[in-house]
Amino acid sequence: xxxxxxxxxxxxxxxGQSMTLQCAQDMNHNSxxxxxxxxxMGLRLIYYSASEGxxxxxxxxxxxxxxxxxxxxxxxxxxxxxxxxxxxxxxxSSLKNTEAFFGQGTRLTVV
Amino acid sequence: AQSVTQPDIHITxxxxxxxxxxxxxxxGATPYLFWYVQSPGQGLQLLLKYxxxxxxxxxxKGFEAEFxxxxxxxxxxxxxxxxxxxxxxxxxxGTPTQAGTALIFGKGTTLSVSS
Numbered sequence: 001x002x003x004x005x006x007x008x009x010x011x012x013x014x015x016g017q018s019m020t021l022q023c024a025q026d027m028n029h030n031s032x033x034x035x036x037x038x039x040x041m042g043l044r045l046i047y048y049s050a051s052e053g054x055x056x057x058x059x060x061x062x063x064x065x066x067x068x069x070x071x072x073x074x075x076x077x078x079x080x081x082x083x084x085x086x087x088x089x090x091x092x093s094s095l096k097n098t099e100a101f102f103g104q105g106t107r108l109t110v111v
Numbered sequence: 112a113q114s115v116t117q118p119d120i121h122i123t124x125x126x127x128x129x130x131x132x133x134x135x136x137x138x139g140a141t142p143y144l145f146w147y148v149q150s151p152g153q154g155l156q157l158l159l160k161y162x163x164x165x166x167x168x169x170x171x172k173g174f175e176a177e178f179x180x181x182x183x184x185x186x187x188x189x190x191x192x193x194x195x196x197x198x199x200x201x202x203x204x205g206t207p208t209q210a211g212t213a214l215i216f217g218k219g220t221t222l223s224v225s226s
Contacts, residue, residue: 004154033213040120042201042216043155058213090154092214097207099145100214102154 002026004103006091012109013081021076021106023091029101031094032074033058034066036087037105043090049074050096081110113138113206117217124192125225132187132220134202143205144185145214146176150198158200161185172196197224 007022025032030051035043035058045058049068063085065077074093078085088107092100114137124130136142143162147155159170166178176187185202199221203214 035216040218042115042218043214044216045213048213097143097205099157099160101157102147104154 004091004093004101006089006103006106008106009104010107012111013078014111015082017081018077018079019081020078021089021091021108022073023075023103024073025091025093025101026072027093027101028071029093029095030071031096031100032068033092033094033100034064034074034076035090035092036060037090038087046076046089078108081108083110086110113142113204113215115202115204115215115217117200117202117220119220120218121221121223123223123225126194127191130187130189130192130196130222132200132202132222134185134187134217135183136185136202136204137183138204138206141180143207144176144178145203145205146170146174146185146187147201147203148172148198149201149219155201158187192222192224194224194226197222 004025033048034046037043044060047066049055055066067075088105090105091103094100116135145160146158149155158174159168161168161178199219201219202217
């Protein structure tokens, strides 16, 4: 049972490049989330999704887009990466109103 | 707006000593409360949670936390710290949304354990 799987684990982008972070869960959870973690800031919610085809903005959505491809997969896209998006990105999933389970994170550096 | 405050950025505790990590929250209704732990380079692991009922909750690895509504607090405790407890600890409040429970995190407390 893999839980929440994120790919890639590490990525370096040049300013202006685009990329998609992938996330998949095998726990049959309805809800999925994307967070970013920055030193001294804790984790901040970027986007979340209640079910396939539905997404909502979190605290820091600017510069990101998401797609809930199916129940298992929730991707995060950076259309034009900026140095301010250098961060560690975590995907999480949960049943409704229960604890969230987190992936191992993607460490992204934008130069 | 909901918020979580962890007043201590960094705490050092001797191995075998007791530990208390503080957490205060701001939320209008009865909150869902969580403590997560993160080891370096790893994801977050749930230590314990409070949804309702008994205000003293037990978690994994010998941790416990007490919900005090009057103080808006959810402090994490452990009677005897082990060197392997060195990590970063995050308190979070769950805000029910259409999607489920979106978590608002505190900024974290880094625990160091000295021998």
